[in-house]
Amino acid sequence: MTVESTVDVHITRNGQLWLATVADVAGGMSGRSLKELHSEIADGLPFLFGDRDTTPMPVFHYALPGLTSEDLLAFADLQRRATAIAEDYTRTAKARVDHMHELGLTDSDIGELLGLSKQRIQQIRTGSA
Template identity: 30%
Template sequence: MTTYQVQVTRDGKFWLIHVPAVERWTQARKLGEIHEMAQDLIEIMTGDPGESIELDITISLPEEVQERLDRAAELRSQASRAQGQAAEEFSSAARTLHDQGMSMREIGEVLGISYQRAHQLVSQNSKAA
């Protein structure tokens, strides 16, 4: 099995497909055609049967789009961290209420959660401490 690098870019209505190993280009009208077109090109240029060809396809996006995707990934990461911190604070609030003598039912009612969830939060916070 031979793996071929395939570099793909959008140009107008078409996807341009470059296979550096055979130093050739082809094109596809739709994204779903890229694999087939690249494999056909490699088969023609090398004589290798299709079943012995593996493709590593990299799609290059316009710089503006890539920047937006990178920013979106960073924001998702920040949101995930913030969500974890919020959960820790919520658990700490439940533990503080418990330490002040509130029952699990009262904690649940005050925080808008079930008493079972209040118990989980208080127990979880106790284990972490």
């Protein structure tokens, strides 16, 4: 018999409270904010599963009107991809601006070539934004 390494946690909202039920555990947990509830769950799981060698990781399932877990997962994936694109853009912009600056181009000319303002080129070059 293998012990599960994850546990399903179902979260809903009732009035001003967030409510959580842990699969196969009687009772539940609540918090005034989602952050507070997540903290309660993190603190409670070791107690609830003290008979196991390792505490299972929670797998959250949210039930909110008009919003599915798939919606949240899709947004999280989009956020990860957007962050990766922004990081790539920042690296690439810095490399291009630095190279053009080394060629002797002014910030104004670099901005014209890249479709950015002189001020934005200065920010990229100095790493201030």
